Amino acid sequence: MSFAPQIKIAATYMRGGTSKGVFFKLDDLPVAAQQAGKVRDQILLRVIGSPDPYGKQIDGMGGASSSTSKTVILAKSSEPDHDVDYLFGQVSIDKAFVDWSGNCGNLTAAVGAFAISNGLVDAARIPENGLCTVRIWQANIHKTIIAHVPMANGEVQETGDFELDGVTFPAAEVQIEFLDPADDGEDGGAMFPTGNLVDTLTVPDEGSFAATFINAGIPTIFLNAEEIGYTGTELQDVINSDAKALARFEKIRAYGAVQMGLIADISEAEKRQHTPKIAFVSKPKAYTSSSSKEITALDTDLLVRALSMGKLHHAMMGTAAVAIGTAAAIPGTLVNLAAGGGEREAVRFGHPSGTLRVGAQAVNENGQWVVKKAVMSRSARVLMEGWVRIPADTLD
Incomplete structure (x- = not known):
């Protein structure tokens, strides 16, 4: 009996805020997964280790919690005046589906850093030192997010003294602005879908x-x-x-x-x-x-x-x-x-x-x-980068 070999896909494992996830560049994914659909979902499920009836995700990169069963796909933005398109997939732990219905605000903190380090932000917009303003198009919810990413000697600064409850070690502060964060009527109505505050x-x-x-x-x-x-x-x-x-x-x-x-x-x-x-x-x-x-x-x-x-x-x-x-x-x-x-x-x-x-x-x-913007601070850090491996028949 013959078995399918493993294939490898370039990926980065990152912490963003109080979450962790596997980050991909869109064009690093197999061609069949560069479009939304069954193959993409199958790949992400296998990478994370789902569905797992034991609820542990031992055979994957997931950490057996909603905060760690996450995936991100990034690409140069197709939207005017934006740097990067950010697509978030929440992977179910014990069921075979990926939920694309919303954003992850915690992993947003890592999007800017990944985009800078992986050539998704024009070099002319990246300062040697100071803050790099990364304009993010959140593709799940069609909203603009601005991340202010600290730079030191031409590289993303990840270490620092900013403390975030829920994260063990301090890191560099990343300020995030969620512009016009309320729903615009595309999914479930306006900001208050029933028209009432209570x-x-x-x-x-x-x-x-x-x-x-x-x-x-x-x-x-x-x-x-x-x-x-x-x-x-x-x-x-x-x-x-x-x-x-x-x-x-x-x-x-x-x-x-x-x-x-x-x-x-x-x-x-x-x-x-x-x-x-x-x-x-x-x-x-x-x-x-x-x-x-x-x-x-x-x-x-x-x-x-x-x-x-x-x-x-x-x-x-x-x-x-x-x-x-x-x-x-x-x-x-x-x-x-x-x-x-x-x-x-x-x-x-x-x-x-x-x-x-x-x-x-x-x-x-x-x-x-009307809410113009919401602002909070988070931090982010690369935990590991290289390749994830999955059986080739995952693409079938």
């Missing part, structure tokens, strides 16, 4: 809950922690070790997705795990983070816990942080009320690993809220 979400056998539905950064459902039986100080194990709680959150998420107009029937939620996100908020309280850091009630404006791919996130998704900052800037949302209400341009929120500050500029134009 709705009632009714879920059979679970009850009715106040909810803020928002399309900003990523479609997100915000709930009040106390209303669903939590304090807002929970760490990962409290939620992720409770199968009934996870099933309940997924059921609420599915009904919320229908109410947001993202899906027509709750059965479709299984194939759309990446979006919408579901999160719960509360007023500031003292708690001990997962790294044993003591967070006082004075350290934050509010507390937020968010789920990604069916599990409580160990810190906070970057795109969900954009949604938090945007909702906090608009008086009357559940996020804004948890932060004390009123107008604000930035919030510091507590998450399981610590705290994070995010800013957003919101204005009321003709009775409609």
